[in-house]
Every structure is written in structure tokens, then in C-alpha cells.
Amino acid sequence: MSEDKKKQNYSADSIQALEGMEHVRMRPSMYIGDVGVRGLHHLVYEVVDNSIDEAMAGYCDVISVIINEDNSISVKDNGRGIPVGIHKKEGVSALEVVMTKIGAGGKFDKDSYKVSGGLHGVGVSVVNALSIHLKATIYREGKVWEQEYSQGKALYPAKVVGETNENGTIVTFKADDGIFQTEIDYNYDTLSMRMRELSFLNQGVTISITDKRRKDDEGNFIEEVFLSTEGLTEFVKYLDASREQLTSEVIAMEGEKNGIPVEVAMVYNTSYAENLHSYVNNINTHEGGTHLSGFRRGLTHTLKKYAEGSGLLKNLKFDIAGDDFREGLTAIISVKVAEPQFEGQTKTKLGNREVSAAVSQAVSEMLTDYLEEHPDDAKIIVQKVILAAQARHAASKAREMVQRKTVMSGGGLPGKLADCSWTEPEKCEIFLVEGDSAGGTAKQGRDRNYQAILPLRGKILNVEKAMQHKVFENEEIRSMYTALGVTVGTEEDPRALNISKLRYHKIVIMCDADVDGSHIETLILTFFFRYMRELVENGNIYVAAPPLYLVKKGKNREYAWNDEDRDAIMKKFGGGTIQRYKGLGEMNAEQLWDTTMNPEERTMYQITIDNAAEADRVFSMLMGDEVPPRRKFIEDNATYANIDI
Numbered sequence: 001m002s003e004d005k006k007k008q009n010y011s012a013d014s015i016q017a018l019e020g021m022e023h024v025r026m027r028p029s030m031y032i033g034d035v036g037v038r039g040l041h042h043l044v045y046e047v048v049d050n051s052i053d054e055a056m057a058g059y060c061d062v063i064s065v066i067i068n069e070d071n072s073i074s075v076k077d078n079g080r081g082i083p084v085g086i087h088k089k090e091g092v093s094a095l096e097v098v099m100t101k102i103g104a105g106g107k108f109d110k111d112s113y114k115v116s117g118g119l120h121g122v123g124v125s126v127v128n129a130l131s132i133h134l135k136a137t138i139y140r141e142g143k144v145w146e147q148e149y150s151q152g153k154a155l156y157p158a159k160v161v162g163e164t165n166e167n168g169t170i171v172t173f174k175a176d177d178g179i180f181q182t183e184i185d186y187n188y189d190t191l192s193m194r195m196r197e198l199s200f201l202n203q204g205v206t207i208s209i210t211d212k213r214r215k216d217d218e219g220n221f222i223e224e225v226f227l228s229t230e231g232l233t234e235f236v237k238y239l240d241a242s243r244e245q246l247t248s249e250v251i252a253m254e255g256e257k258n259g260i261p262v263e264v265a266m267v268y269n270t271s272y273a274e275n276l277h278s279y280v281n282n283i284n285t286h287e288g289g290t291h292l293s294g295f296r297r298g299l300t301h302t303l304k305k306y307a308e309g310s311g312l313l314k315n316l317k318f319d320i321a322g323d324d325f326r327e328g329l330t331a332i333i334s335v336k337v338a339e340p341q342f343e344g345q346t347k348t349k350l351g352n353r354e355v356s357a358a359v360s361q362a363v364s365e366m367l368t369d370y371l372e373e374h375p376d377d378a379k380i381i382v383q384k385v386i387l388a389a390q391a392r393h394a395a396s397k398a399r400e401m402v403q404r405k406t407v408m409s410g411g412g413l414p415g416k417l418a419d420c421s422w423t424e425p426e427k428c429e430i431f432l433v434e435g436d437s438a439g440g441t442a443k444q445g446r447d448r449n450y451q452a453i454l455p456l457r458g459k460i461l462n463v464e465k466a467m468q469h470k471v472f473e474n475e476e477i478r479s480m481y482t483a484l485g486v487t488v489g490t491e492e493d494p495r496a497l498n499i500s501k502l503r504y505h506k507i508v509i510m511c512d513a514d515v516d517g518s519h520i521e522t523l524i525l526t527f528f529f530r531y532m533r534e535l536v537e538n539g540n541i542y543v544a545a546p547p548l549y550l551v552k553k554g555k556n557r558e559y560a561w562n563d564e565d566r567d568a569i570m571k572k573f574g575g576g577t578i579q580r581y582k583g584l585g586e587m588n589a590e591q592l593w594d595t596t597m598n599p600e601e602r603t604m605y606q607i608t609i610d611n612a613a614e615a616d617r618v619f620s621m622l623m624g625d626e627v628p629p630r631r632k633f634i635e636d637n638a639t640y641a642n643i644d645i
């Protein structure tokens with residue numbers, strides 16, 4: 001091929017590639033979900049997933065993620081290195097194909113067993129398209145190769161820049177601020193959480209994260225190194241660190257059924273919460289799917305059979321339901337599926353039918369073995385199940401009361417609710433306010449057209465430690481159900497949540513900005529997380545942020561939400577007096593409106609669950625029995641450091 005011809009080919013190909021890349025830039029949300037904070041962080045996960053694939057193929061055991069000072073990200077691995085040879089069909093290096101062709105990721109090498117694949121399995125080329133600059137450095141077969149790109153376009157063909165006796169890949173990218181509707185500023189905790197999770201899911205792979213934007217007291221960059229030697233067993237122990245384990249060991253299995261790798265770890269604890277977390281190809285399947293239903297079926301079937309055979313159920317006067325087998329259960333189910341079909345609202349529900357039987361069989365086999373080998377544990381589990389069934393019967397009565405008292409079924413709204421006058425839920429907000437006095441101020445300060453106020457008296461019930469029927473009997477909790485128009489229980493499923501009549505699309509928790517307030521805030525959040533999780537997942541839950549200080553000098557007044565702002569205002573004013581707001585009650589109605597309730601001015605945090613497993617761990621720690629971790633956590637004043645807000 002003549003030099004000219006080559007060039008032509010090259011440009012023909014790159015035009016085609018460009019079309020794909022242009023599409024990514026025109027419709028980024030189609031590829032990465034959104035162009036907010038979440039989408040930004042997904043870029044990192046997408047690149048890391050490529051290295052994880054290499055690790056899963058058995059060629060890589062160290063992956064490093066670096067947040068550089070300029071908020072670019074480097075992901076480095078010690079795998080084989082992305083191939084750099086000329087790709088026959090495309091006429092450019094395989095590296096360039098991977099980096100600039102949509103969906104080329106695994107396709108050009110059919111033999112590589114690619115099962116991971118990022119949020120939407122879109123590949124690193126999507127990250128490239130959405131980066132103002134990306135550099136790939138490949139250590140392979142004695143040479144160091146390099147290629148750079150801008151907005152997905154190669155700046156030059158891959159070239160040799162040095163020699164090496166190492167192998168691996170480094171991808172450094174800077175997200176394009178013209179694409180994202182958020183500052184290009186990564187949250188260390190969010191990334192670190194995901195790396196920890198990946199290390200549990202990929203036993204034996206060392207995954208480190210370094211933040212070059214910040215140093216610790218000794219002058220070293222903030223850094224964590226994760227390496228899990230026990231995999232899911234360790235994950236379950238980590239999640240249940242603040243819970244009391246019921247059985248002597250974590251029940252764990254790993255195997256392959258019908259060509260589907262299945263891994264499960266589970267343990268019973270003394271709590272009443274069910275904590276199942278499921279993964280497909282390292283992706284958290286929040287909405288569950290066939291692997292989760294397979295797990296449930298295997299568990300119920302096996303435990304039921306064992307319990308019946310053991311004679312422990314002899315004098316039982318009521319039935320045992322599927323739920324009863326999962327009370328106080330923490331479990332992780334991780335499967336690898338070659339061609340996963342994701343369904344559901346957030347595309348996190350596994351649809352592949354064949355997976356259900358594979359997981360169910362795997363669970364039955366492992367659990368049967370475990371129960372036979374551990375008769376003492378087996379007895380403890382069965383007794384726990386019986387207790388759960390008893391409690392469920394008590395709860396169903398209490399739940400009926402919640403149902404009967406809701407708006408739709410004719411009962412009135414709670415007396416202390418100051419409702420708004422508009423009735424379109426999408427325009428309406430409800431403030432859940434700590435205490436009657438702050439509730440009164442909020443009532444005066446609000447815009448009564450679309451803002452409702454529900455004062456909650458003192459500390460609400462800690463649902464983490466309470467049995468279900470206590471939760472449904474609790475007056476403050478009942479008033480929340482009624483005011484919100486949320487009901488529990490349908491014909492088919494007595495525990496199903498019905499949010500179709502939700503009366504307000506924004507539910508704002510408004511508490512004092514002190515330790516007590518933050519505790520109450522956490523109690524309310526725990527309730528939503530455990531009993532109305534769909535609202536959290538749908539983004540309906542917010543936390544109000546009242547100011548901490550009012551700085552006054554003469555006629556000048558300004559509010560401050562933290563110490564730095566306070567100091568800056570003092571400096572600007574050239575001194576002044578500082579009023580510290582200890583509670584909402586110290587503000588008058590106008591001040592509360594101006595700072596905390598007026599949509600034009602206020603700061604509120606939307607609560608989302610980026611990482612359900614971690615959120616679960618945090619809630620169990622904050623609200624569970626063990627006091628020391630909770631104290632430390634609250635003292636660190638990072639009540640939801642691990643919940644993306």
C-alpha cells in the first residue's frame with residue numbers, strides 16, 4: 001500500500017470512528033447514564049473495568065487509580081498491555097481501535113473472556129470521546145508505546161517512546177468540562193468505596209487509590225490500598241462489622257453451574273434487616289433480577305426442607321413465608337454472565353433466565369452441606385426463622401393500621417401536618433421538621449402554596465433496632481406514611497411499598513445543625529432507607545442545610561454555612577459579631593425562609609444511594625448496637641460521608 005493510500009484509509013476509518021464518537025459527545029447520557037456527578041465518576045469505573053477484565057483473565061494483579069492534582073485520572077495496571085500491532089481490518093493499531101471505536105473493546109479479540117464491562121458495557125472509547133485529553137501508555141514486548149487523543153480523536157498514530165521490561169497499561173484522562181454539567185472534581189470517598197468493593201469482588205487483586213490533590217499530616221498523599229484475600233466472605237464481614245453474628249462462620253461458596261460462575265457469601269446476624277447485595281460482572285444490580293430470585297429460591301427451599309426434617313417446626317401454629325428466611329441475613333451474590341441483559345428503570349436488573357436455576361442450585365448444594373456439617377448453627381438459624389415468622393404475624397396487624405389510616409383509604413391526614421394548598425405532587429414539598437417549635441417557625445416561614453410542614457416530636461424510633469411491628473405502631477412513623485400518601489402491602493405482597501400516590505415529590509428533612517439534629521436526621525434517613533428505599537432511589541429525599549452562623553456588622557448581615565465562609569465574611573466586613581445558630585428555633589420565620597426554605601436561595605442535599613452495600617453498612621454502624629464505631633463516626637461528623645449527596 002502506498003503512503004497516500006494508507007493515509008486515505010486512515011482518514012476513511014477515522015471518519016467512521018468519528019461518527020460514533022460524535023454521537024457519544026452529542027448524547028453522552030445514552031452511554032454513561034448522566035452528565036452529572038454520577039456520570040463523571042462512571043468514567044473512572046469504565047477505565048478501571050478494563051483493567052479488572054485483564055485481572056479476571058488472569059494476567060494482572062495490581063491496579064492503581066490516581067486522582068491527579070488537576071483532577072485528571074490515571075488508571076494503571078500490570079496486565080499484558082493493550083495490543084499495539086496494526087489491526088488488519090482497520091489499518092491502525094489495535095490500541096487506536098480500542099480507544100476510538102465504539103463497542104470495539106472486547107470485540108477485536110473474541111478469545112478474551114470479557115465479562116466485566118462498565119456501567120453500560122460501553123468501553124474505554126466512550127471515556128475517550130468525553131475527555132478533553134487522554135493519553136494511553138502501553139508497556140509491552142520490551143517497548144513503551146504512547147498515543148494521545150482529544151475528544152476521542154487520535155492526535156497521532158501510536159508511537160514507541162522508550163524501552164521497558166515491564167508490561168501493563170496506563171490510561172490518563174481529563175474529562176471534558178464542556179460535556180459535564182458539574183465541576184470536574186472527583187469525590188475521593190465515592191471512588192475509594194468503589195475500589196474497596198471491586199477488591200472484595202476480585203479476590204487477590206491489589207487495587208490502590210491515591211489522591212494527589214491532598215496530603216495527610218505527614219505530607220504523604222491520601223492513599224488506600226485494598227487487597228481482599230477472602231473475597232466475598234470478607235465483604236460480608238465488612239458489611240456486618242457492627243452487627244452481632246449468629247452463626248460461627250460466614251457461609252460461603254464458589255463454583256460454576258451451567259457455565260455460569262457463581263459466588264455467594266452469607267451470614268445471619270441478630271438484626272431484623274435483610275441485606276442482599278447482588279452483582280453481575282462486578283456491577284451492583286440494585287434492582288435484583290434472576291440471580292437474586294435464584295438465590296432466594298435456593299435459600300427458602302433448602303432451609304424449609306431442613307427445618308421440616310429436623311422436627312423443629314412441629315408445634316408451629318402459623319406458616320413460614322419466604323421473608324422469614326431472610327430476616328437478619330446479610331448476603332452477597334456475585335455472578336459472571338457473558339452476555340448480560342439488563343432491564344428495569346435503572347438498567348440494573350438482570351434478565352437472563354438461565355441464571356436463576358444456576359444460582360438456586362449452587363445455593364441449595366452449598367447450604368445443604370453447611371447445615372449438615374454445622375448442626376448447632378442450623379438450629380440457631382431455624383430458631384431465628386421461627387421468631388421472624390412470629391414477628392411477621394404481629395407486624396401484619398400493625399401494618400393494617402398503617403394501611404387503614406392512609407389518605408386513600410379514607411382516613412384523615414395527621415393533625416399536626418400543615419398541608420400545602422396545591423395538589424400536584426411534582427410541585428409540592430414536605431418538610432419533616434424536628435420539634436414543634438421549629439415546626440411552628442417553618443409553618444410561618446413557608447410558601448403555603450407548595451410547602452407542607454410535618455413536625456416530628458423528638459427522636460424518632462431507631463428502626464435499625466426495632467422489630468417491624470414496633471415500626472408500624474410508632475406514631476411519628478405512621479404520620480409520615482399518612483402525610484406522604486405511601487402505603488404498605490398489596491394482595492400479592494404484604495410488604496410491597498406503594499408510592500404511586502406520593503403526595504410530595506420533594507421530601508426534605510430539616511433538623512438542627514448540631515449533634516442531636518444530625519442524629520435525628522440519621523434516624524429519619526435510616527427509616528427511609530429501610531422502609532421506603534424506593535423514594536431514596538428515586539431521588540425524592542433531601543436534607544436541608546440551615547446556616548451555622550450569622551455575621552453582623554452595622555447594617556451588613558450575611559449567613560455562613562461553615563467556618564471558612566464565616567471567617568471570609570468577617571474579613572470582608574472588617575470584623576463584626578458572630579451569631580452561632582444552635583438550632584432552627586433560634587431563627588425567625590423570615591430567616592428560616594431566606595436561608596433554608598426558599599428554593600431560590602437554599603442549599604439542600606439530595607440523598608442518593610450510589611453504593612447500597614456501603615450505605616447499608618453505614619446505617620447498621622450508626623444505628624446498631626455497637627456504640628464505639630457509632631461514636632467515632634458521629635464525632636467525625638461525617639454522618640453521610642459514604643452516601644453520595
Ligand code: 0RA
Binds near residue numbers: 051083169
Ligand atoms: C485485549 C487483548 C489483550 C490485552 C487487552 C485486551 C488489554 C486491555 C486493557 C485495558 C486496560 N488494560 C488492559 N490490558 C490488556 C492482549 C492480547 C495478547 O497479549 O495476546
